[in-house]
Amino acid sequence: MDLSYGDADTAFRDEVRAFLADKLTPDLIAAADRTVETYSEFECGRRWLKMLAERGWGQPGWPVEWGGTGWSAVQHYIFSREVALAGAPNGFNNHPGSCILSFGSDAQKARFLPDILKVNTIWAQGYSEPAAGSDLASLATSAVSDGADYIVNGTKIWTTYAHRSDWLFCLVRTSREGRKQQGITFLLIDLASPGIEIKPIINLAGQHDFNQVFFADVRVPKANRVGAENEGWTVAKYFLAFERLGSGAARLLRRLNGVKRIVGLERASDGGRLADDADVARRLAGIEVDLQALDLWELRFTSRLSRGEEPGAEVSATKVLSAALMQRITELGMRTLGYYGLPYEPDRLSAASNSPPVAPAHVTAETLRYFMKRGETIYGGSDEVQRNILAKRVLGL
């Protein structure tokens, strides 16, 4: 098995590296390094995505006529790897572009895709509800037909970034007849519409990433429905398949490099290096080996896509493996911090008489990341649900 790039792919990699060296400025890398939330600092994230868009690399996977690149599967792999390793900010790339391309009308494509491509609009995902998470098809937010509009009532929860978003791509119930999957419709909802209220939910790491969104008689034009009425489940599943593909060993390698920097620091107690600690070294080596295995596993999908094949149900294993690795990496970050690894509670720490010294900024961020990354095994289909898929569809159990 030859894993080296051919001449054309090497030239492409060098082109990507040259772009990154030119455009990915130290302030953007620093903003990405500071990130503990799902997305990097808003203005830095947007600036970076706009630079990619100007270069024509904003939505590499889209068809060329809509601003995509026409890259091969290997070029996609190279691009996402180089961007992650260079330390670029996380973009807010949660949008329904792929669904609009596959199921939307020409008018919807013309209206929504250019703004997504140029990062003029930010989107949030309105799938989960208080009583519909893994069992998403139980969702109850209703949309009742009223002339050219739907009237939407109900609530969505865990809606990442709704407070910074312009639009919500949303699943609503338009029928209670037949199987519960059959009465679901996919709507694009302007978050500035009257009747919408967005309430923050503060997560385990003390960050405002999530929200609960409430709808009280919200009028949504039927022109914003993607696909046919009651056939939104097919559109929604299409989006989830993309979400699971994008896990990424490079993203993990980047995070691991951050932890390695901490491991290289001096231990406060005796001036020794954490990397010399046998337990830390063993954990680090274990993670690095498993990360290489994940990288090879991902290349298997790159190879399948290169041959024009579908990724298949095995892609669920990518989500399971990468979520577990991310949690091991952030756990190692926490364990190596010792004193500083205490939960970050600035008010309590300063009030307590025996409070530990204030942690350096990167150490505090590592602690917050540990809490943030608990969510890795939940969103985009929980670990248990992915394992059910693997058991049923891959192992035939």
Ligand SMILES: Cc1cc2nc3c(=O)[nH]c(=O)nc-3n(C[C@H](O)[C@H](O)[C@H](O)COP(=O)(O)OP(=O)(O)OC[C@H]3O[C@@H](n4cnc5c(N)ncnc54)[C@H](O)[C@@H]3O)c2cc1C
């Ligand atoms: C960081 C983060 C970001 C998110 N962002 C968004 C967003 O932007 N938009 C959005 O719509 N949602 C979002 N979510 C919500 C996410 O999709 C749901 O949390 C997820 O689908 C699980 O649903 P639930 O929380 O209701 O848990 P439940 O479905 O109630 O599950 C509870 C537990 O039971 C297990 N379980 C459930 N069913 C089964 C089964 N059949 N077999 C075995 N075990 C099972 C689960 O694995 C879990 O451990 C986000 C979640 C997180 C953590």
